[in-house]
Amino acid sequence: MTANEESVPTTVGMVLFPDLTQLDLTGPYEVFARMPSTRVCLLAAALTPVRSERGLTISPDTTLDNAPSLDVLFVPGGPGVSEVMEDEAFLDFLRRQGKQARYITSVCTGALLLGAAGLLRGYRATTHWLSMDLLDKFGAQAVSERVVIDRNRITGGGVTAGIDFAFVVAAELYGERVAREIQLTMEYSPEPPFCSGSPKTAEAELVHQVTAARRDIQKKRRQQVERAASRISPLV
Numbered sequence: 001m002t003a004n005e006e007s008v009p010t011t012v013g014m015v016l017f018p019d020l021t022q023l024d025l026t027g028p029y030e031v032f033a034r035m036p037s038t039r040v041c042l043l044a045a046a047l048t049p050v051r052s053e054r055g056l057t058i059s060p061d062t063t064l065d066n067a068p069s070l071d072v073l074f075v076p077g078g079p080g081v082s083e084v085m086e087d088e089a090f091l092d093f094l095r096r097q098g099k100q101a102r103y104i105t106s107v108c109t110g111a112l113l114l115g116a117a118g119l120l121r122g123y124r125a126t127t128h129w130l131s132m133d134l135l136d137k138f139g140a141q142a143v144s145e146r147v148v149i150d151r152n153r154i155t156g157g158g159v160t161a162g163i164d165f166a167f168v169v170a171a172e173l174y175g176e177r178v179a180r181e182i183q184l185t186m187e188y189s190p191e192p193p194f195c196s197g198s199p200k201t202a203e204a205e206l207v208h209q210v211t212a213a214r215r216d217i218q219k220k221r222r223q224q225v226e227r228a229a230s231r232i233s234p235l236v
Contacts, residue, residue: 009039010173013070013097016044016060017090019080022052023159024107028074031166034182035174043067045090053079064093072169073101076162077108077128082221084113085228091117105154105169107162112221114155115140116228124150128158129199130214134222137229144200160197163188 012032014025032040044050044060051057062068073094084090094117098104106114111127114120115138125140126132126148135142147165148155154172156165167188171179196202 009037010035010071011068012038012040012072012074013043013062013067014040014074014076015064015090015094016042016050016058016076017078017080017084018051019053019078019083020050020076021078021108021159022054022056022058024076024078024110024162025052025058027160027162028076028107028156028166028169030186031163031170031182032072032074034185035170036178038173041067041070064090067093067097069100070097071102072173073097073104075106075110075113077106077110077112077159079217081109081112082224085116085224094119101152103152103154103169103172105156105165107156107165108158111135111140111155112138112225112228114138114153116225116232118232120153121232123153124148125153125155126157126161127155130158130211130218131221134225137225138232 014029029040032038041062042058042060043062043064045064047060047063049057049059094113098117098119104114104119108128109131111120111125112131112134115135121139123140124143125135126143126145127135132142132144146157146161147168154165154169156162167179167183170182196206199207
């Protein structure tokens with residue numbers, strides 16, 4: 001980024017909706033809010049507090065209707081994705097902002113909302129491992145990686161991957177040196193006590209148990225994804 005560009009704040013818009021997973025949002029927020037010359041907007045349909053899936057309420061500061069043009073469009077995931085996936089006004093907001101945003105991004109199942117808005121067709125992307133097989137419904141190529149960059153689309157995997165994702169975004173915007181400084185300031189040096197944080201490392205029995213427990217939820221989500229995918233305008 002040039003000195004001239006640095007004088008103009010980067011605007012990051014992070015969208016809120018009921019039953020989002022708060023760490024999908026707050027992990028990246030912590031990084032974004034530490035980036036130099038950056039304005040972070042918390043966007044929602046109204047200015048009333050938004051309740052996350054576990055009960056934490058987050059107060060938006062700007063409505064979707066009053067949102068400025070965004071340099072970075074960010075979408076978190078969570079159970080609320082299923083309902084918002086069929087909210088045409090919300091999806092239209094993503095489409096409008098996606099036309100001019102420098103980066104279009106998501107964490108976890110937020111990728112399904114980008115997909116429902118038609119913003120992942122022809123792009124490599126990732127999401128939470130339980131929903132990875134749904135990305136192809138939106139014309140995306142699913143990639144089982146922590147963070148995936150494909151041109152100006154940057155997607156992160158499930159929940160905690162949002163922190164790694166945000167450092168990648170920071171490096172893209174301001175260079176690796178700035179991202180490294182933020183990482184050190186945050187003392188981000190994870191040492192998980194168990195090796196069960198991914199289906200690639202967790203024991204097969206545990207993966208089966210978690211998958212079985214969410215089978216009905218995932219079946220319903222697949223149906224919603226198929227409906228959302230059917231409404232996307234064909235490529236011309």
